[in-house]
Amino acid sequence: xxxxxxxxxxxxxxxxxxxxxxxxxxxxxxxxxxxxxxxxxxxxxxxxxxxxxxxxxxxxxxxxxxxxxxxxxxxxxxxxxxxxxxxxxxxxxxxxxxxxxxxxxxxxxxxxxxxxxxxxxxxxxxxxxxxxxxxxxxxxxxxxxxxxxxxxxxxxxxxxxxxxxxxxxxxxxxxxxxxxxxxxxxxxxxxxxxxxxxxxxxxxxxxxxxxxxxxxxxxxxxxxxxxxxxxxxxxxxxxxxxxxxxxxxxxxxxxxxxxxxxxxxxxxxxxxxxxxxxxxxxxxxxxxxxxxxxxxxxxxxxxxxxxxxxxxxxxxxxxxxxxxxxxxxxxxxxxxxxxxxxxxxxxxxxxxxxxxxxxxxxxxxxxxxxxxxxxxxxxxxxxxxxxxxxxxxxxxxxxxxxxxxxxxxxxxxxxxxxxxxxxxxxxxxxxxxxxxxxxxxxxxxxxxxxxxxxxxxxxxxxxxx
Amino acid sequence: xxxxxxxxxxxxxxxxxxxxxxxxxxxxxxxxxxxxxxxxxxxxxxxxxxxxxxxxxxxxxxxxxx
Numbered sequence: 317x318x319x320x321x322x323x324x325x326x327x328x329x330x331x332x333x334x335x336x337x338x339x340x341x342x343x344x345x346x347x348x349x350x351x352x353x354x355x356x357x358x359x360x361x362x363x364x365x366x367x368x369x370x371x372x373x374x375x376x377x378x379x380x381x382x383x384x385x386x387x388x389x390x391x392x393x394x395x396x397x398x399x400x401x402x403x404x405x406x407x408x409x410x411x412x413x414x415x416x417x418x419x420x421x422x423x424x425x426x427x428x429x430x431x432x433x434x435x436x437x438x439x440x441x442x443x444x445x446x447x448x449x450x451x452x453x454x455x456x457x458x459x460x461x462x463x464x465x466x467x468x469x470x471x472x473x474x475x476x477x478x479x480x481x482x483x484x485x486x487x488x489x490x491x492x493x494x495x496x497x498x499x500x501x502x503x504x505x506x507x508x509x510x511x512x513x514x515x516x517x518x519x520x521x522x523x524x525x526x527x528x529x530x531x532x533x534x535x536x537x538x539x540x541x542x543x544x545x546x547x548x549x550x551x552x553x554x555x556x557x558x559x560x561x562x563x564x565x566x567x568x569x570x571x572x573x574x575x576x577x578x579x580x581x582x583x584x585x586x587x588x589x590x591x592x593x594x595x596x597x598x599x600x601x602x603x604x605x606x607x608x609x610x611x612x613x614x615x616x617x618x619x620x621x622x623x624x625x626x627x628x629x630x631x632x633x634x635x636x637x638x639x640x641x642x643x644x645x646x647x648x649x650x651x652x653x654x655x656x657x658x659x660x661x662x663x664x665x666x667x668x669x670x671x672x673x674x675x676x677x678x679x680x681x682x683x684x685x686x687x688x689x690x691x692x693x694x695x696x697x698x699x700x701x702x703x704x705x706x707x708x709x710x711x712x713x714x715x716x717x718x719x720x721x722x723x724x725x726x727x728x729x730x731x732x733x734x735x736x737x738x739x740x741x742x743x744x745x746x747x748x749x750x751x752x753x754x755x756x757x758x759x760x761x762x763x764x765x766x767x768x769x770x771x772x773x774x775x776x777x778x779x780x781x
Numbered sequence: 782x783x784x785x786x787x788x789x790x791x792x793x794x795x796x797x798x799x800x801x802x803x804x805x806x807x808x809x810x811x812x813x814x815x816x817x818x819x820x821x822x823x824x825x826x827x828x829x830x831x832x833x834x835x836x837x838x839x840x841x842x843x844x845x846x847x
Binding site for chain 2: 616617619620623624626627630638641642645646650651653654655657658659660661662666669670672673676719
């Protein structure tokens with residue numbers, strides 16, 4: 317099997333060829349496993365490879381094709397999941413040492429089950445920042461995931477293994493979770509596409525929680541088409557997740573080629589252009605130029621929104637972990653433990669004020685979306701920092717990397733807006749991403765613009781080995 | 782058990798001692814500087830947040846939906 321257009325096979329091509337019988341799913345999976353085994357030592361993306369399951373499921377897909385049955389829209393497409401998603405028979409680590417003694421998951425997470433039902437084949441679980449409290453992709457227990465474009469640099473986190481595995485071509489699709497930016501930051505730093513859908517759009521059932529009032533799940537991929545295929549396969553209501561909205565699926569794959577005519581787009585100014593490095597500014601300018609976007613729009617309270625998201629995350633996650641902190645504090649990654657212990661100290665008033673502000677900010681941002689369909693903003697203030705780097709300088713100020721790398725993503729997930737990160741690559745430089753943001757439930761608009769940008773050359777760069 | 786307070790403790794240290802004891806959390810001496818650092822970061826975030834007054838009569842839904 318040799319892919320047509322890219323050094324790495326893409327999900328769309330794999331599914332087409334497996335469905336037609338030209339490629340066997342078993343061969344695709346064997347080739348994928350070979351690639352993972354050959355490169356995981358350098359990238360450290362996988363913490364578990366589900367080889368036996370993958371080969372068994374691939375064989376089942378091939379048998380369906382042989383019988384003339386529909387093997388699903390993602391037939392034979394390998395994918396991997398951040399290790400906070402339940403995989404039947406595997407322990408859900410959530411990046412921790414503490415969970416190592418948990419019982420194996422009894423069933424797959426809903427997102428995994430839906431991709432599998434569409435014919436996709438899970439090949440393993442991916443490294444992540446401990447309990448998802450991370451923007452770096454570093455992990456003291458399992459080692460840092462490494463950026464395929466420069467292995468001395470961070471992947472971003474907390475879905476660091478997801479970003480690395482997709483950018484390195486190990487799998488065409490990976491799943492991640494995003495509470496404050498954990499899909500979008502690694503997508504930006506690894507130079508791939510990543511979707512954080514509207515809060516409540518995709519079921520989180522079977523995903524280890526971090527901060528339930530802010531948690532989202534979503535896909536990462538090397539192309540917009542693959543991102544859309546994965547997203548479409550995972551949509552739909554799910555009673556197992558009380559936050560999952562009671563909405564019918566709104567597939568986007570069929571409308572990717574519709575173009576962007578008539579869409580009103582603006583650049584998010586003010587907060588979103590402060591503290592950006594030249595790399596982030598130039599990436600945003602290139603995307604805006606490609607779309608002929610010149611309008612700037614500023615909405616108030618974004619610094620407060622980011623602060624409120626920070627406080628809710630700190631309070632809610634430390635509450636979730638209170639019992640573990642009582643009994644296993646020494647077994648945490650110190651960076652995570654210390655933040656969570658600090659979170660136990662937060663006065664209730666701060667958390668309540670943050671929730672109150674959430675409603676106010678949402679109303680303000682929706683006023684902007686009455687005038688514009690989409691907004692553009694940088695995804696991260698800089699490209700990938702070095703592994704181990706504790707501080708970064710933004711606008712002359714020294715800031716800690718771990719809590720601040722997501723300062724442009726955090727205000728948007730705070731109010732549940734859908735966002736796709738589009739990669740911007742430059743010769744000789746690390747990639748960096750730009751966020752395309754829509755009003756709640758308007759993912760289809762974002763996908764059209766992302767596809768348009770992909771056609772303009774905003775594609776996922778191939779790492780040099 | 783949390784280390785006993787000393788005369789050199791700041792009000793923040795005292796607050797931390799009280800709360801950790803009341804919640805049954807044992808926090809080692811060598812962790813405390815970073816915990817305090819992160820708590821002060823949250824305090825700065827709270828100050829940023831409170832700089833923007835909002836309508837205090839606003840209803841707060843227990844489950845947020847965008």
